[in-house]
Amino acid sequence: MADMLDPDGAAPKLSKYDRLIASASACDPAPTVVAHPCDETSLRGALEAAEAGLIVPVLVGPQAKIAAVAAEHGIDITGIEIVDAPHSHAAAAKAVELVRQGRGELLMKGSLHTDELMKEVTSSATGLRTARRLSHVFVMDVPGHDETLFITDAAINIFPDLDAKRDIIQNAIDLWTGIGLGTPRVAILSAVETVTTKIPSTIEAAALCKMADRGQITGGLVDGPLAFDNAISPEAAAIKGIASPVAGRAQILVVPDLEAGNMLAKNLTFLTHADAAGIVLGARVPIILTSRADSVRTRLASCAVATLYAAARRAAAAVPAV
DSSP, rough: OOBBOTTTSSSBBHHHHHHHHHHHHOOOOOEEEEEOOHHHHHHHHHHHHTTSEEEEEEEEEEEHHHHHHHHHHHHOOOOEEEEEEHHHHHHHHHHHHHHHHSSSSSSOSSSSSSHHHHHTTTTTSSSSSSSSSEEEEEEOOTTOOOEEEEHHHHHHHSSSHHHHHHHHHHHHHHHHHHOOOOEEEEEEEEEESOOTTTSSHHHHHHHHHHHHHHHOSSSEEEEEEOOOOHHHHHHHHHHHHHOOOOOOSSSSEEEHHHHHHHHHHHHHHHOOEEEEEEEEESSSOOEOOTTTOOOOHHHHHHHHHHHHHHHHHHHHHHHHHO
């Protein structure tokens, strides 16, 4: 998305992503283990994030192949640590091992399949699981929409149950507050804004709102079920007569299942030319998931969000327990 001009046509305003990248550049760069960056896109993405002061990368993969890709595409890897691993499976396992050893505050996907990396992350014996369910958040920069939008979960949990949705919501709230965006307004989406047994997601939305009332979900304002229009449009919410601090002003959109979330995110990406940065939460460290189709700015935004969150976690860990 092109930066918008001020009304007087003078200096361009910073976009939502540019503000995130600027904020992250002011933090200490996060040590980041990059699993199998063996094509131009993934290798250049990691190095550009390093040049922007967002991360300090440790590249894990076949050393000769990484060097060959760098030489072929004119990418300078001088001074960058490379941990040799013979193939993508071994690179995923080694990258997770390095994180477990405390070598990285972030884990970043390279040119391997997401399933390969997540298999190692979710291993019960050697992975990075916590008591929290893993979930994915798209951090959307939508042209014409004033605020950053989070969409969750559109990449990890296919048909999450109520307990999984509780973790999905809490992960997104923790990320929103952790990167300094304040208290989020969370809309639990369905096809309609009324509770009906004919649409199970409306019943789950109502249950999740009551869980928030009872302190099982904390840190955000939660409402649902809400249809997409009355979640983000004040006019649509007013027409439906919905009185809520969330309706019409939602910042986090919680979808019923992966199919709905994936279609929503891709509709925004391809029809409104939105950018969609991606991060996985709920593991020991944030995981940066990028796509080969991502723009440079989207890749930098993914790293920026993860770096801001890592800095917040670092600061929280440094506060002595009372």
